[in-house]
Amino acid sequence: MPAVQQLAGNIIAQRLGKVLDTRVEVDGFQINILNRLSLRGVRVFDKGNDTLLSVGRLKLALTDWFPWQDTIRLYYLSLEDTHLKIQRFDSTWNNAFLDALFRGGSDSAAGKPLKLSLQIIKVSNLSFQRLDYWRGIF
Numbered sequence: 001m002p003a004v005q006q007l008a009g010n011i012i013a014q015r016l017g018k019v020l021d022t023r024v025e026v027d028g029f030q031i032n033i034l035n036r037l038s039l040r041g042v043r044v045f046d047k048g049n050d051t052l053l054s055v056g057r058l059k060l061a062l063t064d065w066f067p068w069q070d071t072i073r074l075y076y077l078s079l080e081d082t083h084l085k086i087q088r089f090d091s092t093w094n095n096a097f098l099d100a101l102f103r104g105g106s107d108s109a110a111g112k113p114l115k116l117s118l119q120i121i122k123v124s125n126l127s128f129q130r131l132d133y134w135r136g137i138f
Contacts (some may be wrong), residue, residue: 005029012039020044021097022052035062035075046094056081056125071115078122087131 009026017024027041037060044053059078086095102116131138 002028009039021101022047023049036060037062047097048094050085050087050094051083052085052094052098054083055079071117073117074119076120076122077118079124079126081125082123083127083129085129085131087129087133089133091134 005028009029012029013024013026016026023045025041025043025045026039029040030038032038039058040056042053042055042058043051046052057078057080059076059080060074061076063073063075086093088094
């Protein structure tokens with residue numbers, strides 16, 4: 001079963017990476033019920049291939065969603081052991097491509113904004129780094 005979970009984790013990472021237009025890695029996953037998913041070891045990389053977001057365990061519960069719908073409805077999202085690092089070496093922050101994706105800017109992968117509807121979010125053990133090498137503010 002671990003080989004199947006690894007394969008499914010790779011498929012989830014590839015699809016999520018395609019939606020976010022960046023590299024995503026997932027160490028493992030578990031499906032609890034038809035609409036509940038738990039991902040372990042999630043890493044989202046920026047365009048410079050540096051880790052932007054690292055999540056020890058990500059749990060979510062989806063409502064009914066189909067690819068032709070323009071909004072993804074999440075009932076519940078839980079992030080455990082999460083590290084977020086935003087940084088810049090020039091005038092552009094490493095998370096700017098995600099901002100463009102959610103705003104529907106010209107850099108978004110599909111050309112239209114990604115719409116999420118979220119009812120409950122739980123975050124535990126969060127660390128956040130904001131490193132501004134361009135201005136020298138840490």
